[in-house]
Amino acid sequence: MIAIIDYKAGNLASVSRAFSHIGVENMITNDVRRIKSAERVVFPGVGAAGSAMKSLIQLGLDQVLRHALDSGKPVLGICLGTQIILQTSQENQTPCLGLIDGCARGFSESFKSQGVTGLKIPHMGWNRINLQSDHPVFAGIRAEDEFYFVHSYYPSPDHANQVIATTEYGITFPSVIGMKNLVATQFHPEKSGKPGLAILKNFSGWNPC
Numbered sequence: 001m002i003a004i005i006d007y008k009a010g011n012l013a014s015v016s017r018a019f020s021h022i023g024v025e026n027m028i029t030n031d032v033r034r035i036k037s038a039e040r041v042v043f044p045g046v047g048a049a050g051s052a053m054k055s056l057i058q059l060g061l062d063q064v065l066r067h068a069l070d071s072g073k074p075v076l077g078i079c080l081g082t083q084i085i086l087q088t089s090q091e092n093q094t095p096c097l098g099l100i101d102g103c104a105r106g107f108s109e110s111f112k113s114q115g116v117t118g119l120k121i122p123h124m125g126w127n128r129i130n131l132q133s134d135h136p137v138f139a140g141i142r143a144e145d146e147f148y149f150v151h152s153y154y155p156s157p158d159h160a161n162q163v164i165a166t167t168e169y170g171i172t173f174p175s176v177i178g179m180k181n182l183v184a185t186q187f188h189p190e191k192s193g194k195p196g197l198a199i200l201k202n203f204s205g206w207n208p209c
Contacts, residue, residue: 002026002204003038005065008055009045009080018190022197024204030059040204041068043184045080049089049104049153052080053096062097069099069182076137076203077184082155082177085184091153100179102157107170116170122152129165129175129187137183137202138164138176145195147187149175154186181208 002019004012004026012028019026019042026042029035043065045052056062065085068075077085083104084096090106107121126146131138154173157163164183165176175186183203189196 001038002040002042003035004028004042004044005035005061005081006030007045007052007059007061009047009052011046012044014188015042015044015078015190018197018200019204022201022204024200030061032060032064035061035064036067038073040074040076041065042076042078043081043085044078044190045084046150047080049080049084049091049094049096052084053094056084056097065097065099069180072181072208074203074206074208075182077182078190079151079186079188082184082186083151083153085182086155086157089153099182100155100157100162100177101159102155102162102177104153105156105173106153108152110171110173114171119170122150123154123169124150127167127169127175127187129167131165131176132163133161135164135176135178135183136206137199139202140198141195147175147185147189147192147196149187151186155184 085099086102087098089104163174167175189199
């Protein structure tokens with residue numbers, strides 16, 4: 001059973017439908033006991049880092065995520081869930097979960113510092129990922145496969161070995177990060193057609209060492 005964490009950060013139904021489509025049992029829940037008893041945890045989300053962190057703490061789900069990570073349970077972050085596993089977000093200078101060292105950075109500041117002009121923010125639509133290392137969750141993903149993005153901030157881990165894939169949009173930014181039993185995608189696999197479903201299928205059978 002996969003627990004999809006509900007912390008009032010967007011519509012989670014599309015994530016649940018995607019898992020159901022590939023025959024994987026799942027539940028949307030904010031019940032601490034049910035999340036702890038699940039075999040795997042998915043941490044999606046859209047919206048602002050500040051309000052998401054407030055909801056997580058109020059519901060006690062910040063500690064549940066730390067427990068899942070410490071226990072070795074496979075954890076998948078998606079979109080906002082990928083950003084707030086870091087220490088901080090530049091969005092209103094929000095303190096985040098700190099599961100991975102680093103910061104969620106804004107395209108606006110990064111574009112300005114690197115002289116990038118003419119690109120819209122948020123980064124929205126289909127784009128490719130460039131895998132930096134082999135990872136079981138991305139087995140079978142081809143260089144030409146595209147995934148659906150919609151975001152104004154992106155994850156920036158402190159350690160290069162925690163960047164699994166990058167994407168080009170004015171700058172080169174990390175689009176998949178992770179370590180040990182945690183993997184997180186800035187894009188939405190549940191909205192990314194067959195390649196996205198393949199990632200969810202791989203995650204459903206992933207047994208981290």
